[in-house]
Amino acid sequence: MFGREESFDPQTDPVVRLEAGRLRRDLERYYLTAGRDDPILIEVPKGAYVPVFTARPLDTVKPRHPSAWQIPLASRPRTAGAVAALAVAAVALPTWYLTADTAGLRGHAGQAADPALALPRGASVAVIPFSNLSGDAGQDYFADGVFEQIVTDLTRFKGMYVLSPISTSRYRDQAVDHRDLKQDLGADYFLAGGVRRVEGRVRITVRLVETKRGRVVWAEEFGRELSPDRILEVQEEISRRVAASVGSGYGAIARSDLASAARKPPTSMDAYDCVLHCYHYDVSGVPAQHAAMRDCLEEAVEVDPGYGEAWALLSTIYADEHRLGFNPRPELYVATDKALEAAKRAVAVNTSSATARIMLADAYFNVHDLDGFRREGERSLALNPNNPYLVSNYGLRLCFIGEWDRGLALMRKAIAMNPDHPGWYRFPFVLYHYERKEYAKALSEVRRINMPDFYWTHMTAAMTYGQLGREREAKASVEKLLRLKPNIGQQVYATLRIWNMPQPLIEHVEDGLRKAGLVITPLEARS
DSSP, X not given: OOOOOTTOOTTTOOHHHHHHHHHHHHHXXXXXXXXXXXXXXXXXXXXXXXXXXEEOOGGGOOOSSGGGGOOOGGGSOOSHHHHHHHHHHHHHHHHHHHTSOOTTOTTOGGGOSSGGGXXXXXXXXXXXXXXXXXXXXXXXXXXXXXXXXXXXXXXXXXXEEEOOHHHHGGGTTSOOXXXXXXXXXXXXXXXXXXXXXXXXXXXXXXXXXXXXXXXXXXXXXXXXXXXXXXXXXXXXXXXXXXXXXXXXXXXXXXXXXXXXXXXXXXXXXXXXXXXXHXXXXXXXXXXXXXXXXXXXXXXXXXXXXXXXXXXXXHHHHHHHHHHTOOXXXXXXXXXXXXXXXXXXXXXXXXXXXXXXXXXXXXXXXXXXXXXXXXXXXXXXXXXXXXXXXHHHHHHHHHHHTTXXXXXXXXXXXXXXXXXXXXXXXXXXXXXXXXXXXXXXXXXXXXXXXXXXXXXXXXXXXXXXXXXXTOHXXXXXXXXXXXXXXXXXXXXXXXXXXXXXXXXXXXXXXHHHHHHHTOOOOTTOOOO
């Protein structure tokens, strides 16, 4: 098939693995875009070359041409050739979809009544084929592999959209002018890079450029040892890092767009601006920002009810009324009910949205449905394992219910993908060491949080100082805690129980706070 001689050695020539990986990425890209509602899912599992065909549940399928999906059981392919032909046909489908002209779509996403026909929201990104800088044309395949993997991984992020690789292929090995990409493709950003592979090492440079002014908003260089059996592993590792650094809610595009949105008066913010500000609120945890985000997102989903990510983030805003006590409105609704309702709307709008799934997991967690929480959390990870926002949300909650091994592993992954992470990423590590009475290590984690306006920062500091017997620091932390949460003494148990913490850990936290000087009154509800 590949024209190799009989002496072909798959240990030294990775062509089969590379082509299988390319097929696998093309299938993933298709099911994240045009095929997201197909009734049949075709996958090529890692480590194997035989495709797997799965029928999706009928209640999640929204075919646009019902007659096209009638595939009688007796007519399913039975030979390897038929299976290969069907897999190739499935991969071919994205070509027409991805060649569509997406220039100028931004700002018109809410016009389609059918969610499947809704146009993309957020920034548009053109990924330019990576240059082979090795001086050896035989290394083109590696540069192409990095490029294709990054396109696939970026497609998973719903806060932006990736322009067709077909459209950007004409810029291969050319000096790219940002003005051309803005004018010809309508791109807001372009991502370009080069690959140099020499003597068992590979060096990859990547840069993200804003097309309006030609400003480089992010750049990074990756160097790795490389052997034939690690080619795909290195490609995937670097692609995950690039995609998370560029496409996540904390990434370079979100930060750049947020800076532009911040210059707008509040009355002119659109739904996309609200989503960007919500990620910024997630970093700070300030109650005043919570109220502004709630108002903005409520208006956004009213104007644009098909915006799934806005529904998803509105769900977490409602949840913060319950779990953090931010700006509650009990006279209007039950916060946990509103959070669950909004999360279900987000999933209904887009069943393949990882953000919607993690917010639904969160909503189930808030009503103590841990089976629903784990089910939706795992679905979210399957949809986008490279988004630090959802990885950290799921990992934090697993830690809070005592599932430390998987929870901390996810938190470490989220930190690796997002070095400039929000301070709350550290709370699971604080609690892990605190539970084990490793108070010095817990304190070290507390000092890395850097969220001075969030009461959890001072609560964890106070309890840790209390256990260490450091009375002066403990007293200062309690004073800061009471300024932010004056009635915390009556609410410690209820506050921690909201997060489904085990009873022994709650009692351990209370013990540390008492030692710090916090008066925990008997009025506290313990049911």
